[in-house]
Amino acid sequence: MDQVSFFEWLEQPRQIVLFSSFFMILCFAITKISKLRKHRHHDFRVRDPRKGHHWVHSDFIIKPTFCNICETTIVRGVFCDTCWVCVHDECEEDGNKKLACKVMSLSTERRTMKHHWVKGNLALCSACAVCTNPCGVEPKLCDYRCVWCQTTVHEGQCFGQFLDHCTFGENSKMVLPPFSITLKTVGWKGRRRHVIKEVKAPPFKDWEPTLVIANPKSGSNEGVKLLRAFRLLLNPAQVIDLSEIPPETALEFCRLLPTTQCRILVCGGDGTVGWVLDALDKVELPKRPLIGIHPMGTGNDLARVLGWGVKYVGDEHEIDELLQDFENATRTPFDRWTVNIKNTGLFGKSLPAKNLSMNSYVSLGCDAQVVLNFHKHREHQPSLFTSRIINKLMYFIYGSKDVLEAQCKNLHERVELELDGKKIELPHLEGIVILNINSWCGGCQIWNNNQFEVDKESSFNDGYLEIAGLYSALHIAKLQVKLAEPIKLGRAKVVKITVHKTKEAKKVPMQLDGEPWEQGSCVITVTHKGQVLMLKKKDDS
Numbered sequence: 001m002d003q004v005s006f007f008e009w010l011e012q013p014r015q016i017v018l019f020s021s022f023f024m025i026l027c028f029a030i031t032k033i034s035k036l037r038k039h040r041h042h043d044f045r046v047r048d049p050r051k052g053h054h055w056v057h058s059d060f061i062i063k064p065t066f067c068n069i070c071e072t073t074i075v076r077g078v079f080c081d082t083c084w085v086c087v088h089d090e091c092e093e094d095g096n097k098k099l100a101c102k103v104m105s106l107s108t109e110r111r112t113m114k115h116h117w118v119k120g121n122l123a124l125c126s127a128c129a130v131c132t133n134p135c136g137v138e139p140k141l142c143d144y145r146c147v148w149c150q151t152t153v154h155e156g157q158c159f160g161q162f163l164d165h166c167t168f169g170e171n172s173k174m175v176l177p178p179f180s181i182t183l184k185t186v187g188w189k190g191r192r193r194h195v196i197k198e199v200k201a202p203p204f205k206d207w208e209p210t211l212v213i214a215n216p217k218s219g220s221n222e223g224v225k226l227l228r229a230f231r232l233l234l235n236p237a238q239v240i241d242l243s244e245i246p247p248e249t250a251l252e253f254c255r256l257l258p259t260t261q262c263r264i265l266v267c268g269g270d271g272t273v274g275w276v277l278d279a280l281d282k283v284e285l286p287k288r289p290l291i292g293i294h295p296m297g298t299g300n301d302l303a304r305v306l307g308w309g310v311k312y313v314g315d316e317h318e319i320d321e322l323l324q325d326f327e328n329a330t331r332t333p334f335d336r337w338t339v340n341i342k343n344t345g346l347f348g349k350s351l352p353a354k355n356l357s358m359n360s361y362v363s364l365g366c367d368a369q370v371v372l373n374f375h376k377h378r379e380h381q382p383s384l385f386t387s388r389i390i391n392k393l394m395y396f397i398y399g400s401k402d403v404l405e406a407q408c409k410n411l412h413e414r415v416e417l418e419l420d421g422k423k424i425e426l427p428h429l430e431g432i433v434i435l436n437i438n439s440w441c442g443g444c445q446i447w448n449n450n451q452f453e454v455d456k457e458s459s460f461n462d463g464y465l466e467i468a469g470l471y472s473a474l475h476i477a478k479l480q481v482k483l484a485e486p487i488k489l490g491r492a493k494v495v496k497i498t499v500h501k502t503k504e505a506k507k508v509p510m511q512l513d514g515e516p517w518e519q520g521s522c523v524i525t526v527t528h529k530g531q532v533l534m535l536k537k538k539d540d541s
């Protein structure tokens with residue numbers, strides 16, 4: 001059929017119907033395929049198991065360390081960030097040949113496995129599992145530790161008496177034993193990846209496998225240390241470095257166990273936790289995991305209200321304690337909110353809206369200005385902001401800088417506030433904070449004893465937001481030391497704020513969960529998004 005005859009053919013009514021239905025089916029198929037691609041599941045990626053040890057350079061100055069090959073002392077050398085064997089640079093080749101690393105996967109036919117012993121360099125205060133005497137105390141490469149159950153035993157007689165089978169010890173409730181995983185390779189040549197094909201639940205009591213997701217960039221070097229510590233305690237496949245694997249891919253772990261209650265320990269700042277929670281919204285898992293937090297870096301308001309106070313974890317005993325707290329934690333529902341921002345364009349026309357998720361708080365005005373100044377400075381000189389104390393100090397410095405500049409003056413004249421559809425008369429103020437939780441600006445409890453008003457408690461799972469007003473940056477400083485009260489603007493399920501621009505001020509500083517930016521004229525609406533199950537630390541009492 002040539003071109004002319006095709007159009008003649010198309011002129012007949014039956015052909016028109018035929019052609020348009022074909023066209024519609026084609027469009028439908030294209031949208032379906034693109035939707036499928038969007039919802040395509042990622043594979044749960046693991047390190048290449050054939051590569052053996054994962055060596056990192058290190059100075060072993062802090063405690064005496066001995067080479068696992070030549071058994072003499074090491075001052076500088078390499079150590080494996082998974083099984084923790086250490087060798088001199090010149091002994092690395094022998095280390096690869098003679099020492100096996102922790103295996104991620106074994107045949108799933110088996111239901112038990114032997115201990116994996118590594119000789120020497122035991123943690124301080126280790127005790128022998130047989131005779132209970134101190135272990136690994138002699139100044140040489142001596143005694144053994146199992147890199148799965150962490151049991152330590154004396155070499156010689158005690159070692160001979162100890163059980164052959166590894167029970168995974170205290171970690172058995174959360175560990176993924178190698179005999180429960182099958183791996184496969186996917187992808188083309190050159191881009192081959194190793195992924196988990198299948199997970200079979202092991203016969204362990206109360207088994208709730210844990211995925212540790214850590215951001216190595218949070219909290220100076222603590223993230224890197226934690227990743228190493230957890231690789232030693234758990235199956236290395238359970239430990240996710242966020243600089244290598246995005247949270248969406250990491251969460252696919254839970255899809256491998258559709259009926260098991262999985263737990264996730266997020267190590268990082270509130271931003272990292274928010275990132276994981278957003279990913280959780282996207283992946284739509286058959287069973288939602290329980291989320292626990294180990295806070296690192298500054299801020300950590302979300303972690304604080306859930307009882308995970310800021311605590312630096314340095315040695316192995318502290319990590320054991322952290323895991324114990326995580327295991328004993330109680331579950332609690334937690335509200336999440338959607339912040340819809342409709343920007344106003346030229347001549348008052350509204351531009352396409354954006355929806356953001358909020359976990360802790362969203363604010364406009366002087367407190368956001370402090371955070372914004374702080375972030376701008378940190379981007380220019382990141383080396384200045386490596387320690388937690390300096391970071392805290394900077395909040396104060398930028399706070400007082402804002403007192404001088406008063407960039408958010410007369411905010412009440414530029415914004416309109418509506419709570420559940422009711423307009424609120426604003427007093428003279430420079431900041432408005434909408435809170436889901438009772439912790440703000442790195443640990444300031446705005447509402448004393450969680451009481452917003454008599455009989456009205458501030459809670460993160462009641463479907464209500466509390467709204468506070470701030471007179472000035474100086475008011476924030478006073479609130480932090482409990483020398484002032486915030487302006488109580490009200491409680492609501494839906495909050496709407498309209499921001500107008502004036503000749504003097506075209507933009508207003510804004511922050512959402514600690515992320516600041518400058519916002520032009522717009523309409524902001526905060527509505528309930530849903531709840532997630534979080535883990536709350538049990539009180540020590």
Ligand SMILES: [Zn+2]
Binds near residue numbers: 069070071072088091
């Ligand atoms: Zn050596």
Ligand SMILES: [Zn+2]
Binds near residue numbers: 080
């Ligand atoms: Zn290793």
Ligand SMILES: [Zn+2]
Binds near residue numbers: 150166167
């Ligand atoms: Zn063991």
Ligand SMILES: [Zn+2]
Binds near residue numbers: 128129130132153158
């Ligand atoms: Zn012993």
